[in-house]
Amino acid sequence: MDCLQILDSGKAALKMRVMEIKHTERTREIKRQVLFLCIFLSFFCRVRSEQVRYSVLEETEKGSVVGNLPKDLGLDARELSKRKISISSEKPYFTLNEQNGNLYVNERIDREEICGKSPSCVLKLEAVVHNPMNIFHIHVFIDDINDNAPHFQEENIILKVSESSPPGAQFSLGNAEDDDIGINSLQTYQLSSTPYFKLDFKENEHGDKYADLILQKQLDREKEHTLHLVLTALDGGKPAKTGTTNILVTVIDTNDNMPIFTQTVYKVNLKENAPKGTSVLQVKASDLDEGSNADIVYSFNKIPEKVRQKFNLNPRDGIITLKEMIDYEESQIYMLTVQATDGGGLVSYCKAEIVILDVNDNPPEVVLTSVSSTVLEDSMPGTVIALFKVHDPDSGENGEVTCQFRDLVPFQIVSSSDNYFKLLTDSYLDRERASEYNITITATDKGIPPLSTYKTISLQISDINDNPPAFEKFSYTAYVPENNPSGSSIFSVKASDPDEDHNAQITYSILKSNIEDVPLSSYLSINSETGTIYAQRSFDYEQFREFQIQVQAQDGGSPSLNSSTTMRVCILDMNDNTPQILYPSQGTESSSLFEMVPRSAESGYLVTKVVAVDADSGHNAWLSFHLLQATEPSLFTIGSHTGEIKTARALLEREAVKQRLVIMVKDNGQSPLSATVTLNLVFAENFQEALPEMDTQPSDSDYQSDLQFYLVLALALVSFLFLVTVTLTIMIKLRQSKNPTFLQCFIPDAKTGAIFPPNYEDGTLPYSYQVCLSSESRRNELTFLQPTVQVAENILNSLNSDNPLMFNGGKKLDGEANEGMVSLLPFLYNLI
Numbered sequence: 142m143d144c145l146q147i148l149d150s151g152k153a154a155l156k157m158r159v160m161e162i163k164h165t166e167r168t169r170e171i172k173r174q175v176l177f178l179c180i181f182l183s184f185f186c187r188v189r190s191e192q193v194r195y196s197v198l199e200e201t202e203k204g205s206v207v208g209n210l211p212k213d214l215g216l217d218a219r220e221l222s223k224r225k226i227s228i229s230s231e232k233p234y235f236t237l238n239e240q241n242g243n244l245y246v247n248e249r250i251d252r253e254e255i256c257g258k259s260p261s262c263v264l265k266l267e268a269v270v271h272n273p274m275n276i277f278h279i280h281v282f283i284d285d286i287n288d289n290a291p292h293f294q295e296e297n298i299i300l301k302v303s304e305s306s307p308p309g310a311q312f313s314l315g316n317a318e319d320d321d322i323g324i325n326s327l328q329t330y331q332l333s334s335t336p337y338f339k340l341d342f343k344e345n346e347h348g349d350k351y352a353d354l355i356l357q358k359q360l361d362r363e364k365e366h367t368l369h370l371v372l373t374a375l376d377g378g379k380p381a382k383t384g385t386t387n388i389l390v391t392v393i394d395t396n397d398n399m400p401i402f403t404q405t406v407y408k409v410n411l412k413e414n415a416p417k418g419t420s421v422l423q424v425k426a427s428d429l430d431e432g433s434n435a436d437i438v439y440s441f442n443k444i445p446e447k448v449r450q451k452f453n454l455n456p457r458d459g460i461i462t463l464k465e466m467i468d469y470e471e472s473q474i475y476m477l478t479v480q481a482t483d484g485g486g487l488v489s490y491c492k493a494e495i496v497i498l499d500v501n502d503n504p505p506e507v508v509l510t511s512v513s514s515t516v517l518e519d520s521m522p523g524t525v526i527a528l529f530k531v532h533d534p535d536s537g538e539n540g541e542v543t544c545q546f547r548d549l550v551p552f553q554i555v556s557s558s559d560n561y562f563k564l565l566t567d568s569y570l571d572r573e574r575a576s577e578y579n580i581t582i583t584a585t586d587k588g589i590p591p592l593s594t595y596k597t598i599s600l601q602i603s604d605i606n607d608n609p610p611a612f613e614k615f616s617y618t619a620y621v622p623e624n625n626p627s628g629s630s631i632f633s634v635k636a637s638d639p640d641e642d643h644n645a646q647i648t649y650s651i652l653k654s655n656i657e658d659v660p661l662s663s664y665l666s667i668n669s670e671t672g673t674i675y676a677q678r679s680f681d682y683e684q685f686r687e688f689q690i691q692v693q694a695q696d697g698g699s700p701s702l703n704s705s706t707t708m709r710v711c712i713l714d715m716n717d718n719t720p721q722i723l724y725p726s727q728g729t730e731s732s733s734l735f736e737m738v739p740r741s742a743e744s745g746y747l748v749t750k751v752v753a754v755d756a757d758s759g760h761n762a763w764l765s766f767h768l769l770q771a772t773e774p775s776l777f778t779i780g781s782h783t784g785e786i787k788t789a790r791a792l793l794e795r796e797a798v799k800q801r802l803v804i805m806v807k808d809n810g811q812s813p814l815s816a817t818v819t820l821n822l823v824f825a826e827n828f829q830e831a832l833p834e835m836d837t838q839p840s841d842s843d844y845q846s847d848l849q850f851y852l853v854l855a856l857a858l859v860s861f862l863f864l865v866t867v868t869l870t871i872m873i874k875l876r877q878s879k880n881p882t883f884l885q886c887f888i889p890d891a892k893t894g895a896i897f898p899p900n901y902e903d904g905t906l907p908y909s910y911q912v913c914l915s916s917e918s919r920r921n922e923l924t925f926l927q928p929t930v931q932v933a934e935n936i937l938n939s940l941n942s943d944n945p946l947m948f949n950g951g952k953k954l955d956g957e958a959n960e961g962m963v964s965l966l967p968f969l970y971n972l973i
Contacts, residue, residue, distance in 0.1 A: 193268070195244070196282045199252040204245055207235060207281065210268055211242035214277055225271040228279070229510045234264055235281065244279075252283045253320040260322055265559070267528075269511045274525045276510070278559060287325040287378025291317040293386035294443050298372070300354070300388060301486035304362040305395035311341065312354040313490040315443030315478060317374035317384055324377035333371040338390075340372075349476065354388070362392040393486045398429040400437050400481035402491040412498045413469040421452065424459040424491055426481035433484030442478040442490060452495075454479065461493060469499040470534040501539040501588025506532045507596040510561070515601045518572040526552065527564040527598055531584050539588040547581040547595065554582070564598065572602040573639035606644040606698025610636040612706040619674070622713045623682040631665075634672040634706065636694035646697035647672075652705060654690040665690060665710075674708075682714040683756050716810025718756035720764055722818045725751070735821045737828065740798070744790045748777065748822065751784035753806040763809035769817065770803035777802060786820075798824040 195208045210228075211221055221242055228237045228244070236247040256262035266279035293315070300312055319327040330352040332340040337360060341353040352372060368390035375383050402424060409422040428435040439459040441449065452475070453464045461477070477493040512527040533540040544554045544562055553567040564580070578600045585593040612634060619632035638645040649672040654661045666675050672694075688710055695703040725736075736749050755762040766784040771777055773796055778789045786802070800822040807815035 192278045192280060194280045194282065196284055197246065197250070198284045198286055199250050200286060200288060201246050201250060203248060207244040207246060209242050210237065210244055210279075214268065214270075216242075216270070223272055227269050227271075227511075228266050229269060230264065230266045231508070235266060237268075250283055252285050252322075253289060255283065258320075258322060267510055267530075267561070269528065271511075274511065274513075274528070276528055276557065276561065278561075285322050285325050287321055287376060287382060289320040289325075289376075290382035291319040291327045291374035291376055291384035293317050293372075293374065293384055294445060296386055298386055298388045298443075300390045301393050301482075301488070302356070302360060302390055303395055303485065303487055304360045304392050306356055306360065306487075308356050308359055310356040312356070312488070313442060313478065313480070314352045314354055314372060314388070316349055316351045317386075318445070319374070319376050319384075321376060321378070326376055327374055328377040328381075329375050331373040331375065333373075335368065335370055337368065338370065345476075347474070347476070360392045366392045368392070391486075395485075398434070398483075399487040400426040400428045400483050400489045402426045402479075402481060402489060404491060406492040406494060408494045408496070410496045410498050411463075411467070412500050413467055414500045414502055415463055415467070417463055417465060419463040421461045421463055421495060422493060423461070424479050424481075424493060426459070426489060426491070428483045428487075430483060430485065434487075436484040437481050438483075439479060439481055442480040444477055448475055448477065451475065452477065461495075467497055469497045469536065470503065473497050473499075499536045499539055501535055501586060501590070501592055503534045503539075504592035505542045505584040505586055505594045507582060507584050507594055508532065509596070509598070512598055514599070515603050516566070516570070517603045517605060518570045519605050519607065520566055520570065522566050522568050524566045525563055526566065526580075526600060528557070529562055529564070529582070529596070531560050531562060533586050535586065535588065539586055541587045542584050543587070544582055544584050547583050550578055550580055552578075552580060570602050572604045572641075573608060575602065576641075577601050604641045604644055606640055606696065606700070606702060608639050608644075609702035609704045610638045610647050610694035610696050611704060612636045612692075612694065614706065616706060617708040619708055619710050620713050621676065621680055621710060623680050623715045624717060625676055625679055627676065627678050629676055630673050631676050631710070632674045632708065634674070634692050634694075634708065636672070636704070636706075638696050640696065640698065644696055644698040648695050648697070650693050650695070652691040652693050654688055656688050661690065664688075667692065680712045682712045682758070683718070685712065687711045714758045714761050716757055716761040716808060716812060716814060718761075719814045720753045720755045720806045720808055720816045722806055722816055723752045723754060725749070725818055725820055735823055738788070738792075738822050738824050740792060740824045740826055742788050742791065742824075744788055746788040748786045748788060749820070751779070751786065751804055751806065751818065753784065753816070755808050757808065757810070761808055761810040765807050765809070767805045767807060768802065769805045770801070772797060772800040772802075776800065779804060792824050800824070 193208070193210070193213050197205075197207055210226065211217070216224065216226070221239065226237070226239065226242065228235065233247050234250055236245050237243070238245065250264075252262050255264070262283040262285070264281040264283060266281065268277040268279055269275075270277065298314060302310070302312065317327055317330070319325075327350050330340055330342055330350070332338065332352075332354075337356065337358050339355050339357050341355045343351045343353060345351065352374075368388075370388035370390065371385055372388055373383050373385045375381050403426070404424075407422050407424055411419075411421055424439060426437050426439070428437055438456045439454055440456060441452075441454055451464055451467055453462050454460075455462070459479070459481075461479075474497065475493075475495040477495065478490060479493055480488050480490050482488045508530045510528045510530055512529075513525075516524060516526060531542045531544060533542050542560070546552065546554070551566065551568045551570060553565050555563045555565055557563050564582070580598045580600060582596045582598070583593055584596070585591050613636070617632065617634060621631045625631065634649065636647050636649070638647055648669050649667050650669060651661060651665060651667050651674075654664070656664060663677055666677055667673070668675070672692075674692075690708050690710065691705050692708055693703055693705045695701050738746070738748050742748075751766055753764055753766075755764055764784075765781045766779050767781065768774070768777065768779045776789055776792065776796070777786055777800070779786050784806070786804070792798070802820045802822065803817055804820060805815050805817045807813050
């Protein structure tokens with residue numbers, strides 16, 4: 142048996158026992174037993190059903206204690222402030238003290254107003270306990286007290302009874318009403334003493350108790366034409382309450398036949414949405430009398446005023462029509478008593494039972510009991526978001542409600558109990574995907590057509606630090622021109638974090654680089670807030686061309702998350718290096734460079750090749766060669782990209798055999814840089830022929846006045862040497878067994894007769910070969926004590942060296958003096 146049934150049965154039995162005991166003290170003892178048994182049974186039921194049940198009498202004073210919730214729920218009283226217990230109900234009949242957990246009566250409780258004639262009156266409360274959230278169902282049973290006396294609809298009942306009515310004739314008196322229930326409701330009727338009538342007590346299937354008047358002795362109008370009776374209705378309360386009505390019986394003359402209804406009880410079903418004026422049913426009675434005694438008039442007999450407002454009875458045809466809209470939720474059945482009265486005053490009665498059929502005219506109602514406005518995005522699936530109740534006053538399938546979401550959301554609805562539902566998380570939430578949800582719950586009944594109600598709950602998702610910063614790219618490349626200003630911005634990295642607030646505050650830093658020889662801080666720095674990277678020094682492309690660094694982005698969460706990216710810094714070359722000419726090599730300030738070209742050279746003859754390099758790269762290192770100046774511009778061409786100098790045609794007889802070329806090497810930079818070199822060419826078939834032309838141009842003008850002096854001195858010296866040479870020739874020939882080794886710098890070729898350097902082997906000269914090298918001996922004065930051959934050799938070497946022979950304290954011979962000395966070389970050579 143269910144606990145609630147046990148409780149009700151126990152209470153009913155004990156109440157019956159109380160009724161049987163008349164002594165006051167015994168009654169109080171029994172009430173205490175009732176209370177103890179109720180508490181015991183409530184505790185027993187709570188253990189099994191996980192519900193808390195209390196019982197309280199109606200009309201209990203405001204502020205009376207109903208019970209202590211924490212104690213009955215098994216909660217620790219010390220945790221009340223943390224658990225935050227609260228109650229919710231549709232009407233504030235009770236209040237909860239959050240400090241001690243006592244449940245108090247908050248306002249007057251009228252059982253009849255709340256539950257009407259319902260045998261069981263229960264107020265349902267919900268105790269919501271937070272941290273963690275849980276709900277407990279509280280049922281407060283409202284016990285009836287005898288606070289309502291029975292009462293009749295009419296203070297006076299008028300009956301017209303024919304004197305010819307036989308004993309046993311029955312006259313309906315209707316019923317009294319009592320708003321109480323159970324033993325406190327209407328129990329019986331009493332009729333004042335009279336020899337003519339007795340009272341017949343009846344109870345229908347719905348529990349309504351009626352009183353009918355039965356004629357015991359035939360009336361005699363001539364003796365008594367009027368009778369005054371009193372009908373008393375009594376309830377079962379202690380003490381009992383009563384209600385009375387006066388019955389006035391008028392004895393009328395003989396009317397042999399009473400009206401007779403076709404049915405004793407008329408039953409009909411009526412939908413609650415029936416419109417006004419709807420014909421509900423028709424009662425029909427007939428009378429065998431004739432004339433006025435057969436004229437029947439229909440009327441309601443002793444029905445409540447509320448029912449009279451709903452229905453109308455046509456007194457002539459007995460048709461009952463609807464006066465106003467009816468509501469199934471207000472009353473499910475109407476019992477009407479209809480009387481038919483003929484012209485002679487005889488009355489008969491019938492019952493009209495109108496059963497109201499429910500239609501789906503009420504949409505479900507959604508009541509939020511508890512709701513959370515925010516939830517952490519890492520909350521476990523199954524976290525309770527809200528607790529709500531769904532109520533539909535319709536009955537049957539019209540009152541059965543299902544709940545679902547209007548949109549697809551990561552939540553679920555779980556039925557709790559007694560039309561309560563929980564809104565739970567169905568999966569892990571992601572604030573970065575959805576920072577808030579407007580959860581619309583659709584409550585739909587099963588009626589035809591179904592009715593729905595929408596309830597929207599706004600839920601904010603709180604952020605946690607679950608996303609590391611992310612750079613826009615996995616790696617970056619920054620291009621920095623060399624010679625950049627120190628401290629200038631060279632690049633900017635950007636990372637984003639989908640979190641919010643401090644979880645999205647990003648700090649940038651440089652972790653490491655592949656530069657090992659010097660600290661990274663001397664090269665680069667980064668703004669920790671913006672990610673802008675600055676150069677701490679000026680870069681040189683020729684020193685290093687690229688390096689890599691690793692940049693880290695870290696958020697401000699706790700614990701913080703980070704990510705990194707690689708940035709390659711490429712140094713862009715700038716045109717900051719002048720081309721360097723490797724060949725022909727630059728001579729000293731006072732020397733000239735010579736190349737020998739055969740006189741027989743034809744057009745296209747490769748004279749030499751200018752070789753140059755540029756420390757820059759790319760376009761800045763693309764070199765072009767240009768002929769700036771030439772003795773005969775039309776005689777030579779130069780490859781603009783190869784640097785090869787070739788003859789454009791053959792040398793004419795009238796043209797000088799000595800040609801001077803100025804060559805410019807230029808790079809391809811935006812602001813091009815260039816270098817020049819001067820090259821002297823001598824057209825000759827052999828070195829001996831070219832030697833007279835290989836003179837060095839003077840670089841100073843302060844000794845030009847001494848040229849003639851040098852020439853005369855040279856002629857005198859040659860003459861003296863000639864005499865010394867003739868004298869010593871024989872002596873030298875006799876002493877040496879081999880050929881003289883002086884003048885080995887110029888050994889005649891046995892085949893061609895041409896003179897080449899001693900390291901000449903294959904008959905070709907490199908482009909870089911300078912025809913005459915500097916002498917090992919760089920003496921500033923002539924030594925007349927030297928052997929003649931050695932003197933000649935010194936003269937020859939001095940004439941062909943980069944540093945010509947010097948006389949008169951180190952002064953150089955001018956060009957004419959050198960030419961004069963050169964004219965003596967054949968003579969000296971033949972002499973040797």
